[in-house]
Structure formats: structure tokens, C-alpha cells
Amino acid sequence: MGIELHDYQTTLKSRVSLSGIGVHSGKPVTIHFSPADPDSGVVLQRIDSAGTGREIRALVSEIGGTDFCTALGDPAGDHVATVEHLMAALSSLGIDNVLIEIDGGEVPIMDGSAMAFVEAFDSVGIEVQPLKRRFIRILKPVRLEAGGSWAEFRPYDGTRFEIEIDFESKAIGRQFFAADIDPDMFRREIARARTFGFMKDVERLWAAGYALGSSLENSVVIGEDNNVINMEGLRYPNEFVRHKMLDAMGDLALAGARFIGCFRSYRGGHRLNAAALRSLLSDRSAFQIVETSHRERGRSVEMIAVNAPVYAPWAI
Incomplete structure (x- = not known):
């Protein structure tokens, strides 16, 4: 093989x-x-x-x-x-x-x-x-709540993200996107989703030292009238939630290994993603480090537990 x-x-x-x-x-x-x-x-x-x-x-x-x-x-x-x-x-x-x-x-x-x-x-x-390659297999649900937001990991046979956002802005509103992740799906459905922001927040962000390089060339901008002001419009009808999924995927990649499981969040962001990841990795009963093992006769595949690499973040 x-x-x-x-x-x-x-x-x-x-x-x-x-x-x-x-x-x-x-x-x-x-x-x-x-x-x-x-x-x-x-x-x-x-x-x-x-x-x-x-x-x-x-x-x-x-x-x-x-x-x-x-x-x-x-x-x-x-x-x-x-x-x-x-x-x-x-x-x-x-x-x-x-x-x-x-x-x-x-x-x-x-x-x-x-x-x-x-x-x-x-x-x-x-x-x-x-x-x-080693994977982090989720063994039991781990949930973290923060105000009106929440994030959780659940066992799942694959790598799946389920992201929901809820903004007061009529340009965004409430959006949900879920997908099993593989390279082709990422290229096609998620990779092109852009970061976004509100024109009304620009001066506050500048004063705090953020968004100094933001422009219509690298951000979807929502104007005072709650409309997208980028001339080309959106790349996907629900580009906002797809970008939030992109962010979550990047934040959780800091686990140091891919997940076998499902990550779900509602009104999440970088801080909640990081906190949820820390919460998972601090509970050794909630996950297992595994790698593939092939059985030649039947050509079946199973995941077997292995020792973690020395750089593993679950030693936090």
C-alpha cells in the first residue's frame, strides 16, 4: 500500500x-x-x-x-x-x-x-x-460559555466546523455555516472569505492602534447605512460567517495537530476560540492523540493512541 x-x-x-x-x-x-x-x-x-x-x-x-x-x-x-x-x-x-x-x-x-x-x-x-501525522481525537463534549456567546468541541468522525454569528447590522444579521473540512472544500468555500468591519468603528480602532492598514482592498466594509460599500460586493452571499469560520480554523490550528471532532460556536471570536482550545487541552480525559494504522488484509484503517510529540501544546 x-x-x-x-x-x-x-x-x-x-x-x-x-x-x-x-x-x-x-x-x-x-x-x-x-x-x-x-x-x-x-x-x-x-x-x-x-x-x-x-x-x-x-x-x-x-x-x-x-x-x-x-x-x-x-x-x-x-x-x-x-x-x-x-x-x-x-x-x-x-x-x-x-x-x-x-x-x-x-x-x-x-x-x-x-x-x-x-x-x-x-x-x-x-x-x-x-x-x-498525529491527530487530536475529541472523546467527550467540552463547552465554554462567555456572556451571550459559547463554543464547544464534540466527538465526530471527521473534522467539522459549525459556526453561527448574530449581528445587529442588517447587512449581516444572523448567519450559520457548517462544513466538513478537506483541502478542496477549503479552497472552494472558505479561503476567499475576507475580513470585515464597520465604518463607524474606524476612528476608535485607529485611536487604539488597530486597522491602520485596513482598506477596501483587504476588507469588506459596512457603511453607516448598513450596506457593503465595496464596489465588487460580496464573494459569497454569507461571506461574513464563512470568514468567521476561517478565523476559527486558524485559531484552533494552534493546537499543534488536526482535530477529529466537531467545533461549534455562537457569536465567537479570537478570545473565545483560544479559551475554548485551552479548556479542551487542559482536560486530558476529553481528547486522545492518535495516528492511523492500516490493516493490510482488509485494507481497513483505524486510529490508534500514541505518545504526544515533545512540542505538544497539551503540556500547557
């Missing part, structure tokens, strides 16, 4: 780079993606004069902030912000190990979606590595 892509760890076949601006900092930034060894995970490294070159692992234990985006590292020192779209692309395409060098403190926003990252990774291809 040949190697199956979903069974084994992967990395990129060669180096690829992207340049853009940070949606919050407004500063230009270039990011380089290079192949990495098996079991190294996703590692970020600042290469500008403001960084010391400290490696920051893309794990929930490294989350340093969840205000308007997910930031890894020390907010007062070496850190990389707005990692969620990039992490969603890496996780959904099945890229386990990669070294990411970045010459600024924020991942470039590109067009506000994950599509530029998908296209960059597709342009160089994915290489299968000789070590088995």
Missing part, C-alpha cells in the same frame, strides 16, 4: 515568499516559508531589527493577545500578530512542518482572506515526509 497524504506529515517542496502590509500596523512586511524537518511543527522567526530572532512556535501556549486578531509571542517583545488566516491555510491544506521568517510584527493581510497563502503553497507543492 502506498503512502497516503493524510497519513503522513508534510512540508513544502521549496521556499516561497509573499509581501504585503499589516492590516493593523499598516507597515509593509515580507514573509518567507521554507521546508522544515518532520515533527518540527510551524515555527515563526522575526528577522527584522526589532526582533531578536527568537523562534515562536505556532501553539496555543504562545498566544500573547486576542484583541481583533490572534498574536503569538510577547506583546512587549518578539511577537507576530494576525496569524489566523495563515494558520487556517496551513492546517486545511495539511502542511505540518514549516519555518516562517518574517521581517515585521504582523503577517501581511493580503486581500483579507487566506487565498494568497493557498496559492503560494500550491505554487511550490507539498512534500510527504516519512513520519506519521
